[in-house]
Amino acid sequence: MASSKRSWSLSTLPPELIEEILYRTPAKSLVRAKPTCKKWYALITNKRFIYNHLDRSPKRFMRTVDTIQILDPVTRTLSETPIPNAFQPPYKIDTMVHCDGLMLCMCGRWGSREEERYVHLAIWNPVLRQIRWIKPSKCFTTSDYYGIGYDSKKKSRDGGYKILRFSDRRDDHWYFDYCGEPQVEVYECKTRSWRTLDAKVDWHVDIACKGVAAMGNMYWLAQKEGRFILGFDFSVERFKNVCYCPRSAYDHYLACFEGDRLSLLQQDEESRVIVVWVTNKLTDVDVSFTKYFSVSRPDVPALPFCTEMAPLVYFIGKQKRITAWCERTEGERDTFRVLFTLYEIDESGLIEGSETGRDTETCSFRSFLCGYVYVPSLVPLP
Template sequence: MASSKRASSMRLLLPSLPSELIEEILYRTPAESLIRFKSTCKKWYDLITNNKRFIYNHLNQSPERFIRIDHTTQSVQIMDPVTIIQSDSPIPNEFQDGLYPILSMVHCDGLMLCLCRNKRNSYFRCVRTTCADLVIWNPVMRKIKWIEPSVYHWESDYFGIGYNNTCRDNYKILRFWGPLSNFQESGNKSGRPECEMYEFKSESWRTLDAKFDGEVDNDCKGVSVEGNMYWIATKEEGSFILCFDFSMETFKNICVCPPYRKTRRLGCFNGDRLSLLQQDDKEETINEIEVWMTNKLSDDGAVSFTKYFNVNTPDLPALLYHTDFARPGYSIGKYRNIMSWCEGKVKNKDDTWCTCITFYDIDEGGIRKQRETRFNGHDWMFICSYVYVPSLIPVVWCS
């Protein structure tokens, strides 16, 4: 009722304003609200659903959120890390039957590339890795699109999503072999491509002759920044950042990683550079956290890491790794702080244990804010939460 009254008042007020000013107001309106405002008038409907200039300008001004999937409660949970306000909505029907649970996701422009376990296929249960399915999902629009494989996908394959810098709305998916992809197809006797590209507009896969030296870190599912994908990879000389350029359709090593700590996670900072969070995770000592940052990836010069800040106060949580829990999602703030939404163990009064989902805001002085957001049974997600930017980009553009 309140939202309908608000929409009615906006209908009365906004038509009298210049169109440029109306757009500036709408740019500052959350994507979730704009979906409700589509019915205000035909002009707004066309602007919000079809105008690519407006949709991308709105995306570029949208703040980050955290998103996590709770298969226990069959819900999608989205949190504003500034206000810690959380919204829950049902998982899309296609994921609710338990046949296609989401294993991991990669974010690009508000679209989530989801790797799902295919439980229908029982033939492969005897091997160490099983068949998987790919889905493009926009949580704001609540729409999904299944990506048909050229032959089939394995859970241990690596996937990325990005776009050509001359045509942002022509999204592409990269797939290449992982270390357990049916034991590298037993010498590739199946003829399945080692590396291939899917273009959304043509809805087809094509083989790529793209190679790189080294091995991608098994724990690094990759991060999409400004249309390209980035992973942590290793070779004999040490660790480095591997990039796949969707414009040139080639792999390249862009910089070496800082000295290795016990655990590490790669992320995006400010939309145009990489962050690297590392932690020792030793129970008998302080779990010191290091945060490293690259220069802008679009800079003409060489890319390199510099230390942004570190935290070594007592009672820091183990942000990156728990033996029995999913790895947390995290975001690095502009004020030298870390925001993380993660799982942890909590002991009940009856000496039983349960899973506690906790949000942390940590700066150089230690834990600045801590809030328990949910208790539930242990979930099996690989990553507890992901950084996500709500957008109006429809999955039909992927056709």
């Protein structure tokens, strides 16, 4: 008797349903699925699909020291892959800035010799395993700050990515002697060329804040006459004072909120009280912070732990929940080890805290500034 079972495959589904399924598929899996058939390859490499998929992709945490570690905060799954050969010493990743799944990597560390003070710059997409080195107009140094974004006024951001370079270390005599007067420069990824901007740097960026990308622009915590949010608009290529931060002696941490706003997490080191502020939409004429919620429970952990730890990386969920990945130490001062912990905190206090790994070394300094909020994407290198 012939079987009554009907043969079925994903390819028999309507195209719009297939597309919806692929939107929910992790970027890494889609890379493996590209060779499946010509239709899938065309869809997965389509610009519209790539950016729609990016907008639906959930946040991850990334850490780079001995390996590339990516943590899913929902499933608590930690994946590890080797650091690409291009980022092995002497071009080891120091810090990164994230935008659309693209990592702008600053490689190289401070040293006593003159040649060790230079930095090498690269754009990297970990999912596509693509790396491109950026040539400087003159030199990159450890005195620089960097940003990556695009002209948000254009309908398509494809090919329109730009890189910002500036230094606020006006008292750095080494910089002046070897690189000349500090300049503000913009790199056009499309033409692969630098342009010098007529911009005056008269503020200091918080050294622990390497920048937050939102809606194509960059934002930093900075100080001049009080702490404020410094922005750089890639559409008009100008710095701007976005708004002042709420006055507080607490530690400050900046992050993106819901894609088009910023969040500011403050915590008192002694009482451990947490206050979370969020801005209105960054596209509004007047941007300001509003108190979102606060946490003052005895079970709340001290998120920074100490000044020698890597700065806190976190994001705020819609349910007024803090998801943070940070470090704590175990042992004595000279022999302590670094433990990595994922925390879930809301207004009621600590929901959960779980250890996700331990450093193999007994010193935390090499992991300084190594944590990032990251969204895996299929965006090709510009």
